Amino acid sequence: MEDSKMSxxxxxxxxxxxxxxxxxxSVALLTGDSxxxxxxxxxxxxxxxxADERHLPTIISTLGECEISAITCGAxxxxxxxxxxxxxxxxxxGDFGRLGHGNSSDLFIPHPIKALRGIxxxxxxxxxxxxxxxxxxxxxxxWGRNQNGQLGLGHNEDSxxxxxxVAFEGIAxxxxxxxxxxxxxxxxxxxxxxxxWGRYGNLGLGDRNDRLVPAEVAGVNNEKFTLVACGWRHxxxxxxxxxxxxxxxxxxxxxxxxxxxxxxxxxxxxxxxxNPIVQISGGWRHxVALDSSGRxxxxxWNKFGQVGVGxxxxxxxxQLVKNLAEEKVKQxxCGWRHxVxxxxxxxxxxxxxxxxxxxxxxxAVDRSLPKRIEALSADGLACQELESSRTTTSTGSHWISPSxxxxxxxxxxxxxxxxxxxQNANVGDNEVPSSDASVPDTxxxxxxxxx
Numbered sequence: 001m002e003d004s005k006m007s008x009x010x011x012x013x014x015x016x017x018x019x020x021x022x023x024x025x026s027v028a029l030l031t032g033d034s035x036x037x038x039x040x041x042x043x044x045x046x047x048x049x050x051a052d053e054r055h056l057p058t059i060i061s062t063l064g065e066c067e068i069s070a071i072t073c074g075a076x077x078x079x080x081x082x083x084x085x086x087x088x089x090x091x092x093x094g095d096f097g098r099l100g101h102g103n104s105s106d107l108f109i110p111h112p113i114k115a116l117r118g119i120x121x122x123x124x125x126x127x128x129x130x131x132x133x134x135x136x137x138x139x140x141x142x143w144g145r146n147q148n149g150q151l152g153l154g155h156n157e158d159s160x161x162x163x164x165x166v167a168f169e170g171i172a173x174x175x176x177x178x179x180x181x182x183x184x185x186x187x188x189x190x191x192x193x194x195x196x197w198g199r200y201g202n203l204g205l206g207d208r209n210d211r212l213v214p215a216e217v218a219g220v221n222n223e224k225f226t227l228v229a230c231g232w233r234h235x236x237x238x239x240x241x242x243x244x245x246x247x248x249x250x251x252x253x254x255x256x257x258x259x260x261x262x263x264x265x266x267x268x269x270x271x272x273x274x275n276p277i278v279q280i281s282g283g284w285r286h287x288v289a290l291d292s293s294g295r296x297x298x299x300x301w302n303k304f305g306q307v308g309v310g311x312x313x314x315x316x317x318x319q320l321v322k323n324l325a326e327e328k329v330k331q332x333x334c335g336w337r338h339x340v341x342x343x344x345x346x347x348x349x350x351x352x353x354x355x356x357x358x359x360x361x362x363x364a365v366d367r368s369l370p371k372r373i374e375a376l377s378a379d380g381l382a383c384q385e386l387e388s389s390r391t392t393t394s395t396g397s398h399w400i401s402p403s404x405x406x407x408x409x410x411x412x413x414x415x416x417x418x419x420x421x422x423q424n425a426n427v428g429d430n431e432v433p434s435s436d437a438s439v440p441d442t443x444x445x446x447x448x449x450x451x
Contacts, residue, residue, distance in 0.1 A: 013378075013382040013383070013384060014030045014031045014032055014034065014382065014383035014384070015030065015031050015346045015378060015382070015383070016028045016029070016030055016342055016346065016348050016376050016377075016383070017029045017030065017031060017342075018070070018071060018331060018342070019331065019332075019333050019340045019341070019342055019348065020071050020072050020073040020078075020333050020340075021073055021283075021333045021334060021335030021338060021339065021340050021358070022039075022045060022073035022074060022075055022076060022077075022078065022335055022336070023040070023075040023076055023128075023284075023335060023336040024039050024040035024076075024335065024336065024337075024338075024353070024355075024356045024358050025037060025038065025039030025040050025041065025045050025046060025073065025076075025078075025335075025356070025358055026038055026039050026073070026333075026335065026338070026340050026350070026358050026359075026360060027071050027073055027078055028057060028071075028348070028376060029068060029069075029070070029071045030383055033063075033066070033067045033068050033069070034059055034063075034064070034068075034383075035047075035059070035060045035063045035068050035071060035080060036057040036058055036059045036060065036376075036383075036386055037054065037057070037058060037060055037078070038054040038055065038056060038057045038058060038357055038358065038360045039053065039054065039356050039357050039358030039359075039360075040053055040076075040356035040357070040358060041053050041054060043076045043077070043092050043093035043106055044091055044092045044093070044106050044107055044108035044109070045073075045076050045077050045078050045091065045092035045093065046058070046060070046078075046389075047060040047062065047063070047078060047091045047092075047108070047109055047110050047389070048060060048061075048108070048109075048389030048390075049062075049108050049109050049389060049390065050108060050389075051108070053356050053357050054357060055357030055360070055361070055362050055363060055364060056357070056360060056361075056362050056375055056386075056387070057360050057373070057375050057376055057383075057386055058386065058387050058388065058389055059386050059387065059388040059389065060110065060388075060389055061388045061389045061390070062109045062110055062389075063080060063089070063110055064388075066080070066082050066085070066087070066089065066110075067082045067083075067084045067085065068080045068081065068082050068089075069081060069082060069083040069084070070083070070121075070123075070124065072124045072125065072126045073126060073333075073335070074092070074098060074126030074127060074128065074129070074131065074178075075093075075126075075127070075128040075129070075180075075336065076092055076093035077090060077091065077092030077093050077094070077098055077099060077126065078090065078091055078092050078110075078126075079124050079126055079131060080110060081121050081124060083120075083121075086117065086118050086119060086120055086121070087112050087113075087116075087117060088100075088112065088113045088116045088117075088121060088124065088133065089110040089111060089112055089113070090107070090110065090111065090113055090131075091107040091108065091109060091110045091111065092106065092107065093106055094106045094107060095129070095145075096129050096130070096144050096145035096146075096158045097143055097144050097145070097158050097159060097160030097161070098126075098129050098130060098131060098143070098144035098145060099111075099113070100113040100115060100116070100131065100143045100144070100160070100161055100162050101113060101114070101160070101161070102114075102115075102160045102161050103160060104160070113161075113162065115141075115161045115162045116133065116141065116162055119133075119135055119141075120135060120136040120137075121133050121134065121135060121136070122134050122135065122136045123175060123176060125176040125177055125178045125183075126178055127144075127150065127178030127179050127180060127181075127182075127183070127230065128145075128178075128179070128180040128181070128232070129144050129145035129180075129181075130142065130143065130144030130145050130146065130150050130151060130178060130183070131143055131144050131162075131178065132151075132165075132176045132178060132183060133162065133176075134173050134174075134175070134176055137172075138168075138171070138172030138173050138174075138188065139164060139165075139168065139173075140152070140164070140165040140168045140173050140176065140185070141162040141163060141164055141165065142159065142162065142163060142165055142183075143159045143160070143161055143162040143163065144158065144159065145158050145181075146158045146159060147181070148181045148182070148196050148197035148210050149195060149196050149197075149210055149211055149212035149213070150178070150179075150181050150182055150183050150195065150196030150197065151163070151165070151183075151196075152165045152167055152168075152183060152195045152196075152212070152213055152214050153165060153166075153212070153213075154166075154167070154212050154213050155212060156212065165214070167213040167214045168185075168214065171187055172187060172188040172189075173185050173186070173187055173188070174186050174187055174188045174226075175226075175227060175228055176228075177228045177229045177230040177235070177282075178230055179196075179202065179230035179231060179232055179233060179234075179235070179282070180197070180232045180233060181196055181197035182194065182195065182196035182197045182198065182202050182203060182230065182233075182235070183195055183196050183214075183230070184203075184204075184228045184229075184230055184235050184237070185214060185228065186225045186226060186227065186228045186237070189224070190223075190224025190225050190226065190239075190240065191216055191217075191224075191225070192204065192216070192217040192220075192225045192228065192237055192266070193214040193215060193216055193217065194211065194214070194215060194217060194235065195211040195212070195213060195214045195215060196210065196211065197210055197233075198210050198211060199233075200233050200234070200248045200249035200262050201247055201248050201249075201262050201263055201264030201265070202230075202233050202234055202235050202247065202248030202249060203215065203217075203235070203248075204217040204235060204237075204247045204248075204264070204265055204266050205217060205218075205264070205265070206218065206264050206265050207264060208264070217265070217266065218265065220239075220245060220265070220266045221243075221268075223239035223240065223241060223243065223245075224239060224240045225237050225238065225239050225240075226238055226239065226240055227277075227279070227280055228280075229280040229281050229282045230282050231248070231249075231254055231282030231283055231284065231285065231286070231287060231300075231334075232249075232282075232283075232284045232285060232336075233248055233249035234246060234247065234248035234249045234250065234254050234255060234282060234287070235247055235248050235282070236280045236281075236282050236287055236289070237266060237280075238277045238278075238280055241276075242275075242276025242277050242278070242291075242292065243268055243273065243277070244256075244268065244269040244272050244277045244280070244289055245266035245267060245268050245269065246263070246266070246267060246269055246287065247263040247264065247265055247266050247267055248262065248263065249262055249285075250262050250263065251285070252285045252286070252300050252301035252302075252314050253299060253300050253301075253314050253315055253316030253317070254282075254285050254286055254287050254299065254300030254301060255267070255269075255287075255300075256269045256271065256272075256287060256299045256300070256316070256317055256318050257269065257270070257316070257317070258271070258316050258317045259316060260316065269289075269318065271317045271318045272289060272291070272297065272318050275291040275292075275293075275295070275297075276291060276292040277289045277290065277291055277292075278290055278291065278292050279331065279332060281332050281333050281334040281339075282334055283300070283301075283306060283334030283335060283336055283337065283338075283339065284301070284335075284336035284337060285300050285301030286298060286299065286300030286301045286302065286306050286307055286334060286337075286339075287299055287300050287334070288321070288332050288334055288339060289318065290329055290330075290331075290332055293328070294327075294328025294329050294330065294343075294344065295320060295324075295328075295329070296308075296320070296321040296324060296329045296332060296341060297318035297319060297320055297321065298315070298318070298319055298321050298339065299315040299316065299317055299318045299319055300314065300315060300316075301314055301337075302314050302315055302368075303337070304337045304338070304352050304353040304354075304366045304368075305351055305352050305353075305366055305367055305368025305369070306334070306335075306337050306338055306339050306351065306352030306353060307319060307321070307339075307352075308321035308322060308323070308339060308351045308352070308368070308369060308370050309321065309322055309368070309369075310322050310368050310369050311368055312368055321370060322369055322370070323349070323369045323370040323371075324341075324343070324349065324370055327343035327344065327345055327347060328343060328344045328345075329341050329342070329343055329344075330342055330343060330344050335352070335353075335358060336353075337352050337353035338350060338351065338352030338353045338354065338358050338359060339351055339352050339370075340359075340360075341370070345378055345379065346377065346378030346379075346382075347372055347377040347378055347379050347380070348360075348372065348373045348376040348377050349370035349371060349372055349373065350367075350370065350371065350373055351367045351368065351369055351370045351371060352366065352367065352368075353366055354366045354367060359371070359373070360373040360375065360376070361373060361374075
């Protein structure tokens with residue numbers, strides 16, 4: 001509907017252009033350069049100037065005049081890019097320098113990354129604790145945690161500001177993907193690279209060793225690769241042919257090969273060999289793939305329904321995501337334990353873990369089937385009734401005392417009263433009671449301390 005055809009008191013209809021999911025939060029880019037976020041907010045990852053959860057999409061007021069053109073979620077932080085001003089913004093949990101501002105402070109409203117000002121960026125990738133950016137010239141910059149070499153800088157020291165990955169000098173990088181502690185890249189010539197933590201073969205290099213600099217994956221069936229994505233400890237890649245390959249950790253079937261075997265080199269997902277894949281995304285332990293007909297497939301860890309097949313059983317091979325038969329999906333993003341997608345009709349669906357409101361339905365309930373987010377969908381409220389955060393200037397609050405926050409890692413051994421109440425809420429058809437969430441086997445609970 002054109003603005004000129006609206007009544008004077010009707011708000012403009014907006015559409016969701018892109019969605020990105022983090023550990024327990026979600027972010028959407030809308031027409032009109034608006035950005036909204038929802039879900040867990042205790043580390044500032046929502047950008048609203050506080051540590052509150054949002055169970056419904058809320059406009060980030062401080063980005064209102066920034067002309068944002070791209071968004072990307074890390075686990076507990078978020079980035080945005082404005083093409084018109086060539087500015088990268090970041091906010092959220094700041095440990096290990098993942099925000100790129102030269103320190104490890106958390107930020108509760110977006111701030112520009114000074115080291116990247118004026119640089120034209122084609123893509124930003126965010127992992128658990130590190131980020132990377134590709135310039136339009138094909139150069140790569142990385143920053144954040146680097147204990148296993150995931151920044152590709154030739155050492156394992158963290159970087160508090162973006163630094164150029166010199167190993168890619170003369171090599172034009174097309175696409176990047178970041179996992180928990182590893183990174184992957186596809187070049188313009190179709191080559192695949194991996195670096196960082198490689199214990200499960202997630203670098204695709206045929207061994208379980210770490211790499212401090214990008215290493216080229218050996219050729220696979222003479223394929224040229226066009227897309228790459230990372231899960232927590234696994235990697236997904238798509239070739240020009242549309243063939244899908246996965247490698248790395250498969251304890252929960254997240255590689256999609258019908259078993260639980262790790263693969264140290266790219267291995268084709270046979271179940272989708274007749275379905276040309278055009279988009280992929282990796283969650284903590286699950287994977288989704290979109291084919292050229294707009295059909296969405298999911299597999300892997302499914303404890304909270306994040307695969308989208310109506311149950312909570314792990315799936316070792318690709319399964320058609322249900323409740324989307326009448327729509328064609330055009331974009332999808334996996335969070336740690338939830339999934340969000342946009343359809344060609346402009347509807348937004350989410351499913352999986354919902355205990356922090358990251359599904360955007362106004363509650364804190366897990367769902368094993370996709371449910372339309374009414375506030376954002378073209379067949380719903382079409383973004384006309386979205387609230388905005390109260391912080392409107394850069395002088396707003398950007399620090400929250402440790403006593404006002406919860407633990408960062410999404411474990412539920414300690415909960416606020418409100419989360420206990422959420423657990424006891426009524427659960428409807430195809431909804432899963434929020435009860436337990438495991439954490440990485442080697443992780444310790446990250447308690448907040450002062451800066």
